[in-house]
Amino acid sequence: MSAGPYNYSYIFKYIIIGDMGVGKSCLLHQFTEKKFMADCPHTIGVEFGTRIIEVAGQKIKLQIWDTAGQERFRAVTRSYYRGAAGALLVYDITRRSTYNHLSSWLSDARNLTNPNTVIFLIGNKSDLEAQRDVTYEEAKQFAEENELLFIEASAKTGDNVEDAFLETAKKIYQNIQDGSLDLNAAESGVQHKPLQPGRSQPQNTPNPTKEGCAC
Amino acid sequence: MLPSFKANKFSGSDSEPLTSTAAETDSSNNCHDAIPAHLNQKADSELSSPDVTAHRSSIATGGATPIAARESVVRYQMALRETAYTDLRQITIFLGTYNVNGQPPTSGLADWLSIDKDPPDIYAVGFQELDLSKEAFLFNETPREEEWYRAVFRGLHPKGKYRKVKLVRLVGMMLIVFIQEKHWAYVRSVASEVVGTGLMGKMGNKGGVAIRFDLHNSSICFVNSHLAAHTEEVERRNQDYLDICNRLVFSTTFPSKSIKDHDQVFWIGDLNYRLSGDLDLLRVKELLDQNNHQALLQYDQFRAQHAAHKIFIGYQEGPIQFRPSYKYDPGTDNWDTSEKNRAPAWCDRCLWKGDNVQVKDYRSHPGLRMSDHKPVSCFLECGVKIIDTVRYRKIYEEVMKKLDKLENEFLPQVSVDSTEINFGKVSFNEGATKVLTVANTGQVPVQYEFIKKHRDSNYCKPWLACEPYTGFLMPGDNSYITLEVLVDKRTAWSLNSGLDELYDILVLHLDGGKDIFITVSGQYQKSCFGCSIEALIQMHQPISQVPPETVCQYEKAAYPSVDPGNDSDSKQPVLAVPKELWFILDELYRRGMDTPGLFEQPGLSSEIAAIRRTLDDSLPDTLPGSVHSVAESLLIFLETLKEPIIPFGLTQKALDGCTAFASCKMVYTSLPLSHQHVFKHIISFLKEVLLHSNKNGLDAKTLVALFGSAMIRLPPPKYPLGSSISLSQNQPHLDRKRTTFIHHFLVNDLDD
Numbered sequence: 018m019s020a021g022p023y024n025y026s027y028i029f030k031y032i033i034i035g036d037m038g039v040g041k042s043c044l045l046h047q048f049t050e051k052k053f054m055a056d057c058p059h060t061i062g063v064e065f066g067t068r069i070i071e072v073a074g075q076k077i078k079l080q081i082w083d084t085a086g087q088e089r090f091r092a093v094t095r096s097y098y099r100g101a102a103g104a105l106l107v108y109d110i111t112r113r114s115t116y117n118h119l120s121s122w123l124s125d126a127r128n129l130t131n132p133n134t135v136i137f138l139i140g141n142k143s144d145l146e147a148q149r150d151v152t153y154e155e156a157k158q159f160a161e162e163n164e165l166l167f168i169e170a171s172a173k174t175g176d177n178v179e180d181a182f183l184e185t186a187k188k189i190y191q192n193i194q195d196g197s198l199d200l201n202a203a204e205s206g207v208q209h210k211p212l213q214p215g216r217s218q219p220q221n222t223p224n225p226t227k228e229g230c231a232c
Numbered sequence: 233m234l235p236s237f238k239a240n241k242f243s244g245s246d247s248e249p250l251t252s253t254a255a256e257t258d259s260s261n262n263c264h265d266a267i268p269a270h271l272n273q274k275a276d277s278e279l280s281s282p283d284v285t286a287h288r289s290s291i292a293t294g295g296a297t298p299i300a301a302r303e304s305v306v307r308y309q310m311a312l313r314e315t316a317y318t319d320l321r322q323i324t325i326f327l328g329t330y331n332v333n334g335q336p337p338t339s340g341l342a343d344w345l346s347i348d349k350d351p352p353d354i355y356a357v358g359f360q361e362l363d364l365s366k367e368a369f370l371f372n373e374t375p376r377e378e379e380w381y382r383a384v385f386r387g388l389h390p391k392g393k394y395r396k397v398k399l400v401r402l403v404g405m406m407l408i409v410f411i412q413e414k415h416w417a418y419v420r421s422v423a424s425e426v427v428g429t430g431l432m433g434k435m436g437n438k439g440g441v442a443i444r445f446d447l448h449n450s451s452i453c454f455v456n457s458h459l460a461a462h463t464e465e466v467e468r469r470n471q472d473y474l475d476i477c478n479r480l481v482f483s484t485t486f487p488s489k490s491i492k493d494h495d496q497v498f499w500i501g502d503l504n505y506r507l508s509g510d511l512d513l514l515r516v517k518e519l520l521d522q523n524n525h526q527a528l529l530q531y532d533q534f535r536a537q538h539a540a541h542k543i544f545i546g547y548q549e550g551p552i553q554f555r556p557s558y559k560y561d562p563g564t565d566n567w568d569t570s571e572k573n574r575a576p577a578w579c580d581r582c583l584w585k586g587d588n589v590q591v592k593d594y595r596s597h598p599g600l601r602m603s604d605h606k607p608v609s610c611f612l613e614c615g616v617k618i619i620d621t622v623r624y625r626k627i628y629e630e631v632m633k634k635l636d637k638l639e640n641e642f643l644p645q646v647s648v649d650s651t652e653i654n655f656g657k658v659s660f661n662e663g664a665t666k667v668l669t670v671a672n673t674g675q676v677p678v679q680y681e682f683i684k685k686h687r688d689s690n691y692c693k694p695w696l697a698c699e700p701y702t703g704f705l706m707p708g709d710n711s712y713i714t715l716e717v718l719v720d721k722r723t724a725w726s727l728n729s730g731l732d733e734l735y736d737i738l739v740l741h742l743d744g745g746k747d748i749f750i751t752v753s754g755q756y757q758k759s760c761f762g763c764s765i766e767a768l769i770q771m772h773q774p775i776s777q778v779p780p781e782t783v784c785q786y787e788k789a790a791y792p793s794v795d796p797g798n799d800s801d802s803k804q805p806v807l808a809v810p811k812e813l814w815f816i817l818d819e820l821y822r823r824g825m826d827t828p829g830l831f832e833q834p835g836l837s838s839e840i841a842a843i844r845r846t847l848d849d850s851l852p853d854t855l856p857g858s859v860h861s862v863a864e865s866l867l868i869f870l871e872t873l874k875e876p877i878i879p880f881g882l883t884q885k886a887l888d889g890c891t892a893f894a895s896c897k898m899v900y901t902s903l904p905l906s907h908q909h910v911f912k913h914i915i916s917f918l919k920e921v922l923l924h925s926n927k928n929g930l931d932a933k934t935l936v937a938l939f940g941s942a943m944i945r946l947p948p949p950k951y952p953l954g955s956s957i958s959l960s961q962n963q964p965h966l967d968r969k970r971t972t973f974i975h976h977f978l979v980n981d982l983d984d
Binding site: 049050051061062063064065066067068069085089090092093095096099 | 632633635636637639640643651685686737739740745746747748749751
């Protein structure tokens with residue numbers, strides 16, 4: 018339980034990228050509001066969302082940039098890749114074209130972010146099994162070949178959405194812990210909130226009664 | 233020099249005389265993850281303010297203050313819902329106070345500390361006049377601290393296993409708190425403080441010492457005080473009490489707390505309130521002999537002051553059913569027989585404030601005869617708030633989720649009436665405007681701004697402008713941004729040549745929030761204005777009838793420096809001069825030579841536009857508009873040529889050599905053939921104009937000044953010039969040179 022001055026000790030910047038209509042904004046909305054946004058309009062610009070999560074007892078604030086997927090905005094949305102600690106690369110399992118475009122998105126992500134940026138591949142719309150156009154196996158293989166984390170999720174049912182965001186954060190946190198992500202690097206995408214002197218440390222385990230109480 | 237005891241913590245609390253049992257108690261090392269101490273902060277005034285919106289809104293910005301604001305909101309929300317995740321558990325507390333009159337512990341203290349059947353969960357034992365020596369007073373040093381600490385430790389209830397929470401001492405005032413081992417894991421944020429109210433309002437012979445900690449989710453504070461002596465000093469005692477309340481602040485906790493900021497406060501000590509002086513000593517003793525305490529208590533100064541709300545407001549005390557604890561002949565149970573002959577009084581008291589406290593027993597202990605006081609104790613039952621982990625987690629998650637939601641809701645939000653702005657057909661030099669409405673549909677003020685895209689030098693293309701490009705919007709307000717498209721001589725050529733198009737994506741950025749992309753587009757109507765001579769002479773048709781790709785192709789091929797890869801091999805016969813130039817000159821030859829004010833009177837912009845459209849759309853026999861409009865069109869035409877008649881590459885040479893006709897003529901001969909033709913046409917035209925100067929009123933000087941600046945232009949800032957060329961000319965100097973250059977050709981014959 019944080020008795021410190023902040024509710025969180027890190028800020029991670031995420032971007033969500035992928036073709037138009039794959040459900041990027043719906044994933045964000047499902048993650049921040051736990052609701053499915055039917056009739057979500059196309060994103061004309063870059064939406065912004067935030068949520069505080071917990072990884073290994075650390076409170077982490079996610080700042081998520083959800084980019085427009087339309088091809089004509091591609092040149093503009095590229096400016097948002099810089100300084101992302103995590104990139105959620107989304108395709109639609111019912112539309113093969115969105116899967117076919119992954120390598121182009123991936124090369125943008127690789128070129129425009131830092132080498133430690135965690136890229137998580139999400140096959141969205143897993144609830145539409147009947148219309149499936151991309152198999153789990155081939156996407157899994159694509160992910161492995163490109164060293165991406167991978168999950169199929171549904172922004173509609175909420176299935177695996179939480180996991181995708183949290184697993185990304187865990188991986189980033191792990192990179193911080195093992196030193197491969199340098200927080201001082203200009204574009205690490207992570208801000209660390211230093212603790213202020215004279216105030217107590219945030220506690221790791223917020224479980225007041227885990228030590229046996231004999232009274 | 234006298235030490236100030238408020239400033240220096242001479243409490244000696246870190247000494248550990250009984251190393252076998254007493255454990256380290258310093259709060260900073262207390263890493264038990266028990267209860268969030270801050271949850272008790274009900275009374276945080278900032279948070280109880282109804283104006284929560286103010287800092288809620290600031291949460292969204294993600295800056296520095298919002299973090300603290302969010303922390304406060306969490307604390308406040310959790311405190312509000314405390315009862316939903318805490319249960320009360322009863323614990324017992326033993327409060328003991330003893331003015332030992334400077335005596336060492338010569339007998340055991342069990343008769344005071346452990347006469348109850350069950351061991352209390354917490355002991356808070358306070359002493360006064362622990363040491364009356366000068367050393368203690370001046371240097372706060374005394375061997376008695378350890379002697380009494382050991383005596384207390386030995387006297388604790390044998391059925392309980394205790395751990396010292398903290399010991400604090402200021403001169404003769406000492407407070408020790410013990411807690412049963414089994415509760416230790418739930419003790420957090422232990423802190424102690426002292427306040428001296430003695431000599432000069434700070435010396436430590438009078439005052440108070442205090443220890444606070446959180447047990448589970450309850451904050452508990454113990455205070456031991458020794459207030460001013462003597463029957464008549466009631467006001468002084470009251471003042472001491474108020475001083476302690478005001479000055480005692482636990483600064484090591486976050487946020488810092490004073491005595492009142494605790495769920496439960498237990499205040500013990502030699503408060504020194506006496507029986508009112510009106511009462512005759514004999515009468516006192518008579519009543520005491522009858523055990524008529526109630527009659528005597530009517531004269532108790534403490535009760536009177538308390539009833540008058542002068543001190544200890546909100547504090548309670550158990551019923552007094554014991555003899556006054558003061559003053560005895562030491563070693564006896566006899567009232568004071570010294571020459572001072574002090575009246576008996578209930579100097580030593582135990583009080584408490586807060587919910588869920590019940591007194592079980594309140595008594596004195598006459599069997600302890602070391603001092604002129606008898607020790608007093610109070611046995612209490614006290615409800616402590618214990619967190620139910622499961623419910624706590626649930627509510628904490630709810631609060632966090634609510635805040636996340638709020639935070640997202642309080643992000644800046646605007647809507648725009650359109651993200652696609654099409655200007656339709658856009659013509660050269662004809663500005664067009666559209667209004668973009670930005671509405672603040674969110675709940676917080678918004679600072680918006682059009683921002684540059686990565687690598688761009690400006691937020692929009694040069695043919696576009698937004699006014700205002702940045703602004704501030706209160707919730708519910710609208711902003712109207714005027715977008716203006718204007719293709720002028722700076723930008724026409726890049727649109728003619730296809731290097732640019734009327735298409736731009738603006739990024740409307742909300743400070744601390746999202747970005748909106750506004751797409752601006754239009755169809756530029758290619759015009760003969762803003763072309764190059766090389767391209768124009770290839771067009772036999774009006775430019776509007778030439779396919780746009782062809783125009784681009786001509787333009788890109790026009791000057792190898794622009795697109796060196798593409799040599800024009802499709803040589804169709806070219807015109808000697810651009811036909812548009814010929815039409816304009818022809819019109820002026822026919823209509824304008826004798827017009828007074830020729831080239832001096834400005835044309836009408838509507839007519840100039842009509843002339844341009846006529847030239848773009850047709851091969852006209854005549855041009856519309858007045859002679860002045862035609863004349864101005866000529867100058868504009870020359871001025872908007874992609875490369876001026878004297879191309880940028882020869883500008884320096886022309887200016888440098890302007891004094892001699894020979895060198896000017898050399899510049900002329902180095903012109904591309906098409907430029908030579910145009911130059912020659914213009915010069916002939918100017919000569920003709922001057923022949924009519926008696927009618928049109930023009931003189932050579934004016935004419936060459938006008939045409940000089942249209943024909944010889946300085947290169948645009950990024951023009952790739954040769955290394956040796958410097959064009960740092962001041963304007964009048966430059967104008968003179970241009971004029972001189974052109975003038976040579978008016979007075980000399982080109983064919984000489």
